Amino acid sequence: MEHAPLIGTVNFHVSLPSPAVSPLASALAGALLREKGRTSPEEPKLTPPAIGxxxxxxxxxxxxLRLYPEGMCHVIFAAHDVGxxxxGDCGTEVEGxxxxxxxxxxALLIAREGQHPAAIAAAGYTADGHNDFYLPASGELHHGYLYLPQAFEKAWYVSSSQFSANxxxxMGFGVGWLDGYLKDFERLVRPVRRFLQ
Structure with a gap:
């Protein structure tokens, strides 16, 4: 029985001295640092306060912390509701x-051009120079109920998660229920943001 020949390996080093690479690498590194809540490599990793x-x-x-598609993220709820x-869009199935x-x-709801008031209100919120707030999904509101219920009114809050066309x-913070409600009903809106750990 014949054996396949062994393939030799060679160690090599590639250096990219081109000045065109430097701005691109710098921009990518800066974007990654900002996503992690820092602005420079020397800046220490942020130390969060206690939950709540x-x-x-x-x-x-x-x-x-919560797990998202991009990884473990710090979750920040706005200090106040935005009305x-x-x-919105009652009677229509949407992708959210x-x-x-x-x-x-x-992002999906806002792309529907003015038909989702709660999403628009949450996305328009800014605080401490951050303008990346959004309307929480049902799971994010439930997270708020589990870990910092004292930060919310004992009332119903709207999520960005559709239940059905209507x-x-x-999330009912007074009763602890996550339930469907008619899309035309007005509920409290609490913006949220997140960034990588």
Missing amino acids: EHWPGQGGIYGG KHAF TNQVDGRANT FAYG
Whole structure:
């Protein structure tokens, strides 16, 4: 029985001295650092406060860590509600059905050009220079109920997660229920943001 010949390996080093590579690498590194809540490699990793406490410079109340498609993220809930708003588009199936990622839902809802008041209100919120807030998914509101219920009114909050053509998920902080409600009903809106750990 014949054996395949062994293939020799060679160690080599590639150097890219081109000055054109440097700005691209610098821009990519800067984007990664900003996503992780830092602006330079020398800046220490952010140390969060206790869950439920205000995080200075981060736009609100620290909600702890959650797993998202991009990895483990710090979750920041706005310190205040931004009024009562309807989910909108009652009677229409929309693509915003994700129960984990409110940022993805909010982007889909806002793309429907003014038909989703709650998503528009949440995405328009800014605090501490951060303008990356969005309408939380049902799972994110449930996370808020589990870990920092004292930061919310004992009332119903609208999520960015559609339940059906006529209903959206809402979280009742007074009773601890996650349930569907008519999309035309106005509920409290609490913006949220996140960034990589």
